[in-house]
Amino acid sequence: MQIYDVIIVGAGIAGLNAALNLPEEKKVLILCKENSWDCNTFYAQGGISVAVDENDVNLHIQDTINAGAGLCDKEAVKVLCGEGRSAVDSLIQKGFEFDKDDKGNLLYTKEAAHSKNRIVHAGGDATGRQVHLFLMQKNPHPLMYKTTVIDILQKNDLVYGVRIFHQGKFENIYAKNTIIASGGIGSLYEYHTNAKTVSADMQGLAIECGCELRDMEMTQFHPTVFVNTDKARKQLLSESLRGEGAFVINDKGERFLFDYDKRGELSPRDIVSRSIFDYKQKHKKDTIYLSFENFQREFFKNRFPTIYYNLKGLGFNLPEDRVPISPAFHYAMGGIKCDLDAKVDKYKNLYVIGEVANTRVHGANRLASNSLLEGLVFSRRAVRKILQKNYDFIHIEFDEKSEILFKPNDKILKSELRTLMWNNVGIVRTKKNLKLALDKVDSMISSDIGKLLKLRLLTSKAIIESAIKREKSLGAHYIKN
Ligand SMILES: Cc1cc2nc3c(=O)[nH]c(=O)nc-3n(C[C@H](O)[C@H](O)[C@H](O)COP(=O)(O)OP(=O)(O)OC[C@H]3O[C@@H](n4cnc5c(N)ncnc54)[C@H](O)[C@@H]3O)c2cc1C
Numbered sequence: 001m002q003i004y005d006v007i008i009v010g011a012g013i014a015g016l017n018a019a020l021n022l023p024e025e026k027k028v029l030i031l032c033k034e035n036s037w038d039c040n041t042f043y044a045q046g047g048i049s050v051a052v053d054e055n056d057v058n059l060h061i062q063d064t065i066n067a068g069a070g071l072c073d074k075e076a077v078k079v080l081c082g083e084g085r086s087a088v089d090s091l092i093q094k095g096f097e098f099d100k101d102d103k104g105n106l107l108y109t110k111e112a113a114h115s116k117n118r119i120v121h122a123g124g125d126a127t128g129r130q131v132h133l134f135l136m137q138k139n140p141h142p143l144m145y146k147t148t149v150i151d152i153l154q155k156n157d158l159v160y161g162v163r164i165f166h167q168g169k170f171e172n173i174y175a176k177n178t179i180i181a182s183g184g185i186g187s188l189y190e191y192h193t194n195a196k197t198v199s200a201d202m203q204g205l206a207i208e209c210g211c212e213l214r215d216m217e218m219t220q221f222h223p224t225v226f227v228n229t230d231k232a233r234k235q236l237l238s239e240s241l242r243g244e245g246a247f248v249i250n251d252k253g254e255r256f257l258f259d260y261d262k263r264g265e266l267s268p269r270d271i272v273s274r275s276i277f278d279y280k281q282k283h284k285k286d287t288i289y290l291s292f293e294n295f296q297r298e299f300f301k302n303r304f305p306t307i308y309y310n311l312k313g314l315g316f317n318l319p320e321d322r323v324p325i326s327p328a329f330h331y332a333m334g335g336i337k338c339d340l341d342a343k344v345d346k347y348k349n350l351y352v353i354g355e356v357a358n359t360r361v362h363g364a365n366r367l368a369s370n371s372l373l374e375g376l377v378f379s380r381r382a383v384r385k386i387l388q389k390n391y392d393f394i395h396i397e398f399d400e401k402s403e404i405l406f407k408p409n410d411k412i413l414k415s416e417l418r419t420l421m422w423n424n425v426g427i428v429r430t431k432k433n434l435k436l437a438l439d440k441v442d443s444m445i446s447s448d449i450g451k452l453l454k455l456r457l458l459t460s461k462a463i464i465e466s467a468i469k470r471e472k473s474l475g476a477h478y479i480k481n
Pocket residue numbers: 009010011012013014015031032033034036038039040041042043044045046047048049127128147148149150181182183184193194195197198199200201202236330331353354355356368369370371372373375
């Protein structure tokens with residue numbers, strides 16, 4: 001029987017960058033659901049924020065802490081911003097090409113709440129797709145597709161691997177170290193920008209194992225999303241559009257964000273999302289738009305090719321047409337608690353990296369484009385720790401039991417859950433609605449459901465309970481009494 005040195009659950013930026021940093025001679029296996037590109041990393045548009053030089057590190061730290069609304073762990077932020085440059089440079093040294101000007105200098109753009117231009121990007125607005133492709137091409141280790149992890153094999157203070165469901169069969173896969181890099185929670189919400197594989201299973205499994213989840217109420221809603229499609233994943237209109245001159249307007253073409261915050265379109269995304277939500281309610285407006293009238297067509301097409309062609313496919317002629325927008329769930333600041341080497345407290349050999357992790361690097365609100373950076377920085381730290389660390393590992397075997405993953409009613413309940421989370425645990429929350437949501441989720445958990453829905457429900461419950469506990473608004477968590 002094969003015992004791997006490391007199993008990595010997830011093939012986004014965090015999982016693949018961990019794989020890239022693990023020596024070829026190590027026995028490593030990467031697991032992912034569906035196809036490898038079906039992850040949030042692939043869809044990331046804006047770019048990766050990084051201190052432009054040593055002098056910018058402190059300002060990047062300060063911007064991150066300001067966005068985090070007092071909940072950031074300063075040491076975690078220092079690690080992110082301090083090690084960010086070398087993590088990005090390491091990609092470049094391995095051959096990755098960010099966009100450059102005619103003289104070969106890296107192009108840096110600006111996004112909301114950054115006090116200077118420090119976002120590197122690739123392929124215009126295709127940063128995630130390009131980084132993902134690059135990491136896949138460089139990956140030296142085997143990757144198993146269409147594989148869902150459905151259990152963590154653990155006993156006392158050690159994890160022995162994972163149980164998977166692959167091609168209709170259950171299998172135990174054993175390893176000396178397990179890294180969870182399974183992304184966020186998008187599928188819990190009716191409107192979201194996330195890949196369909198990102199459905200909070202591993203957070204649910206962590207809860208079942210008794211690991212601590214932290215800051216789960218801190219859910220970020222992106223203000224500019226085209227939601228009028230029947231696809232589960234809604235079309236994001238990147239922050240950098242506003243950074244480079246797009247406006248939010250009402251049906252008469254009037255800008256209104258300055259009535260809410262003096263930074264207008266460049267306010268942090270939670271403020272823009274709530275402003276749109278409030279403006280629509282107060283002024284009884286059905287539709288709010290993003291206007292691109294500041295852009296020249298050729299510039300727009302070259303700088304934002306993904307958005308240009310995606311929206312062309314949906315019938316929009318950019319930059320002339322305005323596009324109806326709505327806020328939608330986008331990013332989870334909360335996750336499985338871990339230390340600055342990405343290790344989970346309860347186990348000697350379990351690590352979490354990327355969006356699924358919580359080091360408090362984002363606090364109560366993530367600064368735009370800090371999450372790809374987080375994936376790069378903390379994957380390297382987890383690998384470093386794994387390669388340094390020695391502990392006694394005596395392999396044990398677990399039962400090869402099968403489980404009921406789906407039950408007939410699950411589809412209806414999943415859809416009800418998404419609506420419930422959107423309406424009751426969304427942009428503006430009230431204690432009453434949160435309590436109603438908790439009762440409803442509890443009753444779904446005790447009904448006749450399959451395991452995968454149960455994991456979603458456990459994570460939803462953790463979000464709702466954290467939201468109820470935090471009685472005052474902070475960062476992305478906004479509660480009205
Ligand atoms: C539309 C969009 C645009 C964005 N733009 C930016 C940006 O410009 N800059 C920025 O910094 N951030 C951006 N973000 C956020 C950023 O993309 C994500 O936070 C980041 O990519 C997460 O990377 P990850 O490796 O943690 O997870 P992901 O890339 O989401 O990968 C998760 C992986 O886990 C696997 N997985 C999940 N559950 C299981 C399971 N049970 N079993 C097996 N495998 C599993 C999935 O199959 C997938 O391979 C954006 C996000 C979205 C959705």
